[in-house]
Amino acid sequence: MLRLEDVTVERAGLPVVRSVSMDVADASVTVLLGDGGAGKTSLLEGISGAVPIRSGAILLDGARIDRVRAWRRARLGVAHVERHRTVFPALTVSENLRVACKDLTALDEAFELFPELREQEHVHAGLLSGGERQMLVISRALLGRPKVLLMDEMPRGLPPVVLHRLARAVRELADGGVSVVLAEQAPALALSIADHAYVLAEGEIAFHGDSTDVLGAWCGATT
């Protein structure tokens, strides 16, 4: 589905992601782990086209997309939930979704994934809890029916029960056919829903494997 070959991303002239190769399978969750500053956000931005890559190749279904503009990549099926993406607080939940898409079937699908949002359809988004806002942001990204969903870290400070709810929804999305790439610092929950994981350290892949292998390696490295 999504393949990265030797991708390097620069920030302020410095290569903060170096020669990263990755394979993201159809209908799977791939977790990108790494400490703060490891390069997770920069890599996701390189994939979505928010920043240009310095070198390497990005392929979606076998076709190069790394020179394609960000908005076209989105049309081709690459959705990006950026770290600080927000909702329109003065608009209702339903209006927030309708400004992104007029397709009412897609809207219904978003509400199926997050029935909590349907219950608050007419509530101003500014009144939602942090978890509900995140649900809304994810729903908006899904309205274009993406093939690949790039998700930067969940907001800090969400209650564990809400994080588990969001994680379950991410797993459901993958089971429904979307390939999810989730950047996270906290490994336990992310690995519990992942099929595959890559660990980034100072811009390079330190190791990768099935989520169970990576969990074992991660625990070994931190104990």
Ligand SMILES: Nc1ncnc2c1ncn2[C@@H]1O[C@H](COP(=O)(O)OP(=O)(O)OP(=O)(O)O)[C@@H](O)[C@H]1O
């Ligand atoms: N806009 C920018 N300009 C200059 N340097 C940047 C910029 N954004 C990120 N960097 C640098 O690139 C490196 C990788 O940062 P990045 O945000 O991609 O990592 P991360 O793994 O997502 O970390 P965090 O979770 O702390 O954001 C860091 O050294 C960071 O300081």
